[in-house]
Every structure is written in C-alpha cells, then in structure tokens.
Amino acid sequence: MNREILKKLGIELPLLPTTSVGSFPKPPYLIKARTDRKKGQISAEELYGLENQATQEWMTFQESLGMDVLVDGEMYRGDMVAYFAEIIPGFDPGGLVRSYGNRYYYKPIIKGKLEYPGPMTVDWWKRAQKLTRKPVKGMLTGPYTIMDWSFNEYYPDRAEASMALAKLIRKEVAELIKAGCRIIQIDEPAVSVRPEELKIAEEALNIVTEGQNAYFITHICYGAFEKIYPEMLKLPVHNFDLEMSNSDLDMLEHFARFPFTKDITFGVVDVHSHVIEDVDLIKSRIEQALRFLPKEAVWIDPDCGLKTRTVEESKAKLYNIQKAVEAVRAGL
Amino acid sequence: MNEDARRIESYRLEKASTLIDLAFNDPLSCANLHLIFPTYKYSIAPMKIIATTHSSFPRIGEGLDEQKLRRAYTSLEKKKIGKAEFEEIQDGLVKEFISIQESAGCGLVTDGMIRWYDHASHIAGHLRGFEINGLLRFFDTNYYFRQPIAGDEIGEGDGGLADETAFVIENAALPVKSVLLGPYSLAKMCRNKSSMKFEGLCHRLAEILGFEVERMASKGTDYIQIEEPAFAREPKDFELLRKTVDIMGRKKGKAKLILTFYFGDCTPLIDRLPEIPADMFGLDFTYSPGLSEKLIKRGCPGPVSLGILDGRNTKMEKAEKVAISLKNILAESDIEECHVTTSCGLEFLPRQYALKKLELTSKVAGILNG
Numbered sequence: 241m242n243r244e245i246l247k248k249l250g251i252e253l254p255l256l257p258t259t260s261v262g263s264f265p266k267p268p269y270l271i272k273a274r275t276d277r278k279k280g281q282i283s284a285e286e287l288y289g290l291e292n293q294a295t296q297e298w299m300t301f302q303e304s305l306g307m308d309v310l311v312d313g314e315m316y317r318g319d320m321v322a323y324f325a326e327i328i329p330g331f332d333p334g335g336l337v338r339s340y341g342n343r344y345y346y347k348p349i350i351k352g353k354l355e356y357p358g359p360m361t362v363d364w365w366k367r368a369q370k371l372t373r374k375p376v377k378g379m380l381t382g383p384y385t386i387m388d389w390s391f392n393e394y395y396p397d398r399a400e401a402s403m404a405l406a407k408l409i410r411k412e413v414a415e416l417i418k419a420g421c422r423i424i425q426i427d428e429p430a431v432s433v434r435p436e437e438l439k440i441a442e443e444a445l446n447i448v449t450e451g452q453n454a455y456f457i458t459h460i461c462y463g464a465f466e467k468i469y470p471e472m473l474k475l476p477v478h479n480f481d482l483e484m485s486n487s488d489l490d491m492l493e494h495f496a497r498f499p500f501t502k503d504i505t506f507g508v509v510d511v512h513s514h515v516i517e518d519v520d521l522i523k524s525r526i527e528q529a530l531r532f533l534p535k536e537a538v539w540i541d542p543d544c545g546l547k548t549r550t551v552e553e554s555k556a557k558l559y560n561i562q563k564a565v566e567a568v569r570a571g572l
Numbered sequence: 573m574n575e576d577a578r579r580i581e582s583y584r585l586e587k588a589s590t591l592i593d594l595a596f597n598d599p600l601s602c603a604n605l606h607l608i609f610p611t612y613k614y615s616i617a618p619m620k621i622i623a624t625t626h627s628s629f630p631r632i633g634e635g636l637d638e639q640k641l642r643r644a645y646t647s648l649e650k651k652k653i654g655k656a657e658f659e660e661i662q663d664g665l666v667k668e669f670i671s672i673q674e675s676a677g678c679g680l681v682t683d684g685m686i687r688w689y690d691h692a693s694h695i696a697g698h699l700r701g702f703e704i705n706g707l708l709r710f711f712d713t714n715y716y717f718r719q720p721i722a723g724d725e726i727g728e729g730d731g732g733l734a735d736e737t738a739f740v741i742e743n744a745a746l747p748v749k750s751v752l753l754g755p756y757s758l759a760k761m762c763r764n765k766s767s768m769k770f771e772g773l774c775h776r777l778a779e780i781l782g783f784e785v786e787r788m789a790s791k792g793t794d795y796i797q798i799e800e801p802a803f804a805r806e807p808k809d810f811e812l813l814r815k816t817v818d819i820m821g822r823k824k825g826k827a828k829l830i831l832t833f834y835f836g837d838c839t840p841l842i843d844r845l846p847e848i849p850a851d852m853f854g855l856d857f858t859y860s861p862g863l864s865e866k867l868i869k870r871g872c873p874g875p876v877s878l879g880i881l882d883g884r885n886t887k888m889e890k891a892e893k894v895a896i897s898l899k900n901i902l903a904e905s906d907i908e909e910c911h912v913t914t915s916c917g918l919e920f921l922p923r924q925y926a927l928k929k930l931e932l933t934s935k936v937a938g939i940l941n942g
Contacts, residue, residue: 334886334922335633335634335921335922335923335924335925336630336632336633336634336922336923337630337714337715337919337920337921337922338630338631338632338715338919339714339715339716340690340707340715340716340717340718341645341689341690341718342641342642342645342646342649344632344642345714347714347922349886388714389714391885391886391887392885392887393885393886393887430714433709433711433712433713434712462707462708462709462716463709464709486706486707487706510706512706512707513706
C-alpha cells in the first residue's frame with residue numbers, strides 16, 4: 241500500500257478515493273469554438289477563455305459531487321497523443337486514423353529529433369489546482385504510448401523512440417512537481433499491447449519517474465492485461481488505473497492467483513456505452529473488487545477517459561460512481 | 573531461369589551483401605544496377621505480378637469532401653438521415669474507392685471494407701445468433717473492435733456479405749477480391765458462450781463462413797481473402813487451421829481462396845503452408861524478419877500475396893529497392909501469379925499516405941512486370 245507515500249506528500253484520502261481517468265467531454269460551446277478557431281473565425285485568446293470556462297465548470301462539478309482526486313478534464317486537448325505531438329519539436333501532425341466505429345484521431349509522425357519544448361501542461365494544472373483544495377492530478381501521456389501511437393520515420397527502432405520521449409516527459413514531470421503537483425498520472429494504455437515490449441515501457445517509465453518526488457499512477461486500458469500480469473507490476477509507479485468493467489472484471493481471477501501488490505484505481509463504468517450503470521451495479525462491482533484487493537489500496541473511477549460520452553452521460557456516470565462508493569464506504 | 577536471372581543469382585550468391593547494400597543504400601541504386609549488369613531486368617515474366625490493395629482503405633481523409641461517411645454516421649445516429657440514405661453514401665464511397673484503385677494502377681480491387689464497423693462485428697453482425705458486445709483492441713493496433721458473443725444458436729448469415737461483393741463486381745472493371753475474417757481469428761476474437769469448445773467453435777464458424785464463401789463465389793468474385801491475423805501470432809493450431817480452410821475451400825467454386833496472415837511472424841509457417849488447401853497465401857513481411865531469407869532459400873510455398881510494403885508506417889519505401897527484394901524472393905519460385913501489396917489493410921494510415929502506398933504498390937508491380 242502506498243498511503244504512507246501519499247501521507248509524506250501531505251495527502252490524506254478516504255477509503256476508496258474517487259477520481260476520473262483524465263478527459264471529460266467538451267461542452268457544445270467549446271466544440272463549436274474549436275471548429276471556429278480552425279476556420280479562423282475566433283482568436284486563440286477567445287478559445288483559451290472558453291477552455292478555461294469549461295475547465296472551471298468541470299472542476300465545480302467534481303467538487304460538488306465530493307470526488308476526492310480531481311482532474312482538469314483536458315478541455316484544451318484534442319487527443320492524448322496529438323496534444324503533445326503538436327507541441328514537441330520533431331513531430332509532424334500526421335493525419336486522421338480510425339480508433340473505432342466512427343471515431344478518428346490524429347496520428348502524428350516522428351520526423352526528426354524530439355526535443356523538450358518547455359512546460360506543456362503545467363499552466364493548466366496550476367489553473368485547475370487553484371480552484372480546489374483537493375489534489376488535482378497532473379496528466380501526462382507516457383513515452384511508450386506516444387511512441388506506439390505515432391508513426392516513426394526518424395528513430396531506428398521503437399525502443400530508441402520511447403527513450404527519447406521518456407527523457408522529455410521526465411522534464412515535464414519535474415516541472416509539474418516544481419509547480420506543486422503531488423499526484424502525477426502517466427497514461428500508458430498501449431503498454432499491454434505488445435507483451436514482448438513490456439521491458440521497453442518499464443525502462444522508459446523508469447527514466448520518467450526515477451528520483452522524482454510524487455505519487456505516480458499509470459492508466460492502462462483495453463489490452464490483454466492477462467498477458468503482462470503480474471510482470472506489469474514492475475512498472476515503476478505506485479498505482480495502476482485499470483479498465484475493469486468493460487471486461488466483466490475478469491482480471492480479478494488473475495488477482496486471485498497473483499496478488500496485486502500495488503494500489504489500484506478500479507474502473508467501474510464502461511466509457512463506450514450510452515447506458516448509465518445504476519448505483520447497485522457499480523456497488524456490486526466495487527464489492528467484488530474488495531474480495532480480491534485490500535480496501536486501503538483501492539481507488540474508484542470510470543474505465544477510461546469520458547470524453548467520448550456526452551456531458552450529461554458523463555455527469556450521470558460520475559454521480560452514480562460517487563453514490564456507489566459512499567454506500568460501500570458506509571459498510572466498511 | 574533465364575541467362576540474365578542466372579547471372580544475377582550467381583552474383584547475388586557470391587556477393588549478396590554487396591549487391592543488396594549497394595541497392596539499398598545508394599540512392600542511385602537502379603542506375604548502378606544496370607551499370608553492374610548491363611542486361612539487368614527487373615521483370616520476372618512470365619510470372620504474373622498484380623498490384624492490389626490488401627483489404628481496407630481509410631474511409632475518411634483530411635478534406636471536408638473526404639469526410640462524407642463520418643458525417644453520415646453522425647447524422648444516422650442523430651436520426652437526421654435514414655438507413656437507406658446512409659447506405660447510399662456508403663455505396664458512393666465504395667465506388668469512389670474502386671475508382672481510386674483503378675487510377676492507382678491496381679490490378680485487383682476490394683471494397684476497401686468501407687462498410688465494416690470493424691473486423692469482427694461486421695462479419696458476426698451478418699451471421700445468425702451473435703450478440704455484439706464491448707470494445708476490445710484489435711491486436712497491437714490502436715483500433716478497437718466490438719467483441720461478438722457466440723452462443724449455440726450461431727448459424728448461416730443473411731446474405732449481406734455476398735451482396736457487398738456483388739456491389740463491387742457491378743461497379744468494377746477489374747477482377748475483385750472479397751475479404752472475410754477467418755474462422756480461427758473470429759473464434760479467437762469472440763467471447764464463446766456456446767457449449768462448444770474452441771475447436772468446435774472454429775469448425776462451426778468454418779461451416780458458417782463456408783456458406784458466405786459459396787455465396788460470394790456465386791456472385792462471381794475472383795478471389796476471397798480469408799484473413800487469419802490471430803493465427804500468425806500464435807501458430808500452434810496448424811491442423812485446426814488446415815481443417816477450417818478445407819471446409820471453406822469446398823465451397824469456393826471458381827473463386828481463388830487467399831489465406832492471409834498478418835501482425836505475426838509468418839516465417840515458421842512457410843514450410844507447412846503447402847499442406848493447406850488454399851490457392852494463395854498472404855504474408856506480412858513487417859512482422860517476419862526472416863521471411864525474405866526463408867523464401868529466397870526454399871522458394872514460395874505456392875502462389876503468394878506478398879505484403880512487403882509496410883501498411884503500418886507512413887515512411888515510403890523506394891520502389892526499386894522493393895522490386896529488387898521481390899525479384900530475389902521470387903527468383904526460385906515456380907509460380908504463375910504473385911500479388912504485391914501492403915503488410916495489412918491500409919486503414920491504419922492516414923488517407924493521403926494510404927494512397928501513396930497504393931501507388932507505390934503499383935509502381936513496384938510495374939517495375940517487376942517490365
């Protein structure tokens with residue numbers, strides 16, 4: 241358990257802390273503004289103002305629910321890799337590729353040497369943290385995932401591209417810590433995809449986190465966890481934020497065989513479904529989790545970022561999560 | 573082997589690395605080759621080399637006019653358009669893609685899988701008795717499919733897949749390749765809630781997909797590509813795979829069955845492929861570091877569809893270099909037909925790059941055809 245580490249960082253959390261993976265849906269006015277900005281119909285300042293407004297709205301909502309560890313909702317990001325690729329020198333914007341169904345994302349191309357451009361997320365984190373006394377997570381995409389979700393025309397192989405990215409993400413982590421951030425999430429959803437490359441991801445994450453004074457979470461989703469478990473526990477983080485409900489909690493069987501030795505943020509609602517899971521269903525998922533995991537080590541959140549849902553669906557899902565957690569906590 | 577090929581082969585065996593290094597590292601490799609071998613010809617006639625799309629093509633591009641399908645999906649979801657209007661837009665895009673392939677110089681066309689929601693649920697959705705569940709990652713890509721759930725009642729499809737083939741045949745001047753996800757991969761990607769074990773499910777799916785093969789063949793398709801990416805990653809059930817192809821192969825009529833592997837190393841499969849009753853084998857070179865060498869040494873296992881251009885990276889290969897590699901690979905193979913294609917479907921690339929790869933495919937085939 242890593243509650244001692246959190247304590248040393250000055251963070252006290254209740255049992256089953258509630259949080260979100262990172263992204264929330266953009267409200268319609270912001271979606272329109274982003275389109276308008278692309279067409280040159282509004283200025284960068286106007287867009288920035290609306291991104292701020294949307295961030296404040298999501299911060300207020302999370303506070304009002306009573307969530308424990310907040311996120312800024314990534315109102316200023318289009319995509320978790322493209323956002324960084326647009327800023328980091330060495331990337332070309334690439335083009336649209338399909339994620340699923342009718343969803344597309346910009347997949348960038350590494351065309352040259354990657355260099356750290358200076359803080360990329362720190363100002364947004366500071367703005368969000370100013371709005372609450374609760375901890376706000378610093379949100380970064382991990383080096384392995386940025387590499388895997390980019391085309392590479394420059395580095396000789398996947399490992400070298402990952403390490404180049406790790407070195408510059410490390411600098412961003414240092415900047416976040418300097419700004420006061422104590423919980424930093426490094427999203428590595430691609431890490432479960434090629435089990436044979438887990439070592440590359442581990443080495444890259446080690447470059448990012450080694451000697452940095454923060455509580456580190458990594459988010460991993462939609463992959464073959466069973467193929468990298470329990471080896472994945474070697475990744476140098478304190479907490480694994482995992483998508484669990486989408487796969488009917490089937491990882492619990494593996495936890496029964498090989499105990500989960502780190503903290504876990506347990507995904508309890510599907511982010512790709514319009515269906516709003518009711519409180520009882522979420523409660524039962526949490527209770528199942530607690531049969532295999534010590535209660536001090538469990539955090540609760542949705543399976544993944546909520547940006548693909550509507551604002552209303554996202555709020556309803558988060559509301560039900562919070563109510564379910566409160567009900568379970570009452571019985572502990 | 574003709575005199576020219578013999579000279580090349582002899583030189584290649586003596587100084588293989590020199591030739592390859594020269595060809596691969598010198599931007600003027602082509603010019604150099606003809607200086608070294610005044611009679612050097614890329615052509616490996618009479619073997620028929622055909623450029624083809626592997627299977628899929630990106631359904632949208634950057635421009636507003638290239639995003640018709642994306643808008644149509646949204647409009648359909650919001651009930652602003654009906655199913656008929658949506659399908660009309662899909663039809664238009666399939667026609668557009670056929671035209672793109674013809675313009676790019678392909679010798680064989682697919683429908684680009686424009687109508688497929690994804691690899692698994694599109695097939696399962698046209699069959700009887702499947703439920704469609706949540707999202708799962710498609711192998712090691714960042715693209716996701718809805719997982720079909722197979723129960724005991726799974727069965728013959730609604731004929732929709734064959735109708736899609738018929739549409740391509742009606743609208744294409746060139747031979748047509750239809751695509752199906754193979755029973756082994758479909759079984760792997762399904763959640764099996766039937767009383768059948770994995771092997772039983774594979775057999776049942778082979779029978780069910782056999783009906784689809786029969787229907788596609790009866791519409792007049794020239795090739796049916798059975799894709800087995802799951803097998804290439806874990807090639808332990810060879811006999812099971814062989815049986816499934818055998819079951820489907822009995823229904824193929826005059827169509828040629830292409831058994832295609834990707835996202836896994838094909839090299840260990842090569843020696844046993846002739847045991848499988850397919851007309852052609854599709855091979856992914858990008859996941860198979862030893863494949864070229866293996867094929868140069870033993871020859872091709874039969875007619876092949878060589879996925880030698882990287883369908884997962886935007887970096888463009890040099891046509892001449894690829895042609896030299898292919899010529900080496902094919903030199904010892906006594907086969908009548910070879911398809912040149914990308915390692916996998918093109919939908920993993922942005923459209924502008926996919927189009928360039930398609931053109932490159934044709935260029936390579938053009939060089940080899942002299």
